[in-house]
Amino acid sequence: DGGITQSPKYLFRKEGQNVTLSCEQNLNHDAMYWYRQDPGQGLRLIYYSQIVNDFQKGDIAEGYSVSREKKESFPLTVTSAQKNPTAFYLCASKASPGYYGYTFGSGTRLTVV
Amino acid sequence: QKEVEQNSGPLSVPEGAIASLNCTYSDRGSQSFFWYRQYSGKSPELIMFIYSNGDKEDGRFTAQLNKASQYVSLLIRDSQPSDSATYLCVTRGYQKVTFGIGTKLQVIP
Numbered sequence: 001d002g003g004i005t006q007s008p009k010y011l012f013r014k015e016g017q018n019v020t021l022s023c024e025q026n027l028n029h030d031a032m033y034w035y036r037q038d039p040g041q042g043l044r045l046i047y048y049s050q051i052v053n054d055f056q057k058g059d060i061a062e063g064y065s066v067s068r069e070k071k072e073s074f075p076l077t078v079t080s081a082q083k084n085p086t087a088f089y090l091c092a093s094k095a096s097p098g099y100y101g102y103t104f105g106s107g108t109r110l111t112v113v
Numbered sequence: 114q115k116e117v118e119q120n121s122g123p124l125s126v127p128e129g130a131i132a133s134l135n136c137t138y139s140d141r142g143s144q145s146f147f148w149y150r151q152y153s154g155k156s157p158e159l160i161m162f163i164y165s166n167g168d169k170e171d172g173r174f175t176a177q178l179n180k181a182s183q184y185v186s187l188l189i190r191d192s193q194p195s196d197s198a199t200y201l202c203v204t205r206g207y208q209k210v211t212f213g214i215g216t217k218l219q220v221i222p
Contacts, residue, residue: 042117043157103159107155
């Protein structure tokens with residue numbers, strides 16, 4: 001079955017540590033996205049990529065980095081520069097940037113300890 | 114003013130009733146509108162989209178759009194306890210997708 005796989009499901013980060021969240025899709029989708037979800041706020045876009053080897057900053061890119069070396073993979077690194085990283089992180093994809101509707105992964109819940 | 118406004122709820126309805134979820138948006142350039150359902154601790158899943166004024170029906174779900182009033186709604190007929198979730202209203206304009214905070218729906222058996 002096609003879908004998006006995010007791992008790990010839960011992740012704990014110590015102060016000053018970089019962590020990487022994995023996102024893999026086998027839907028053959030061109031566009032991939034990273035969103036952050038906090039209580040009482042709508043999903044906010046961190047980064048997106050419409051094609052391999054190209055990505056763009058979203059609304060809240062500071063403290064995050066991404067890569068898109070393969071069509072299937074779009075990992076997100078939360079760096080120590082992100083001062084408030086505790087959140088639910090969602091990876092999504094679309095068949096093309098204009099295609100209606102996202103397919104979301106199951107999410108990674110990141111907590112700073 | 115938020116770009117996409119939703120009442121966070123909770124909205125409580127008895128089983129079998131019609132649940133009405135509402136959303137207003139500020140960007141008149143918004144072209145298409147989506148409703149996602151998100152169960153607690155899970156990821157959102159797309160249940161409806163609409164881009165023309167009027168109603169669009171799919172099973173127990175009806176999406177309604179009024180671009181003049183910048184208003185979009187989702188009706189759930191014969192509500193079931195399994196419909197209890199948070200419903201996210203999402204707009205897509207020119208190169209921008211905006212999520213509302215979601216309305217929490219509780220269907221009481």
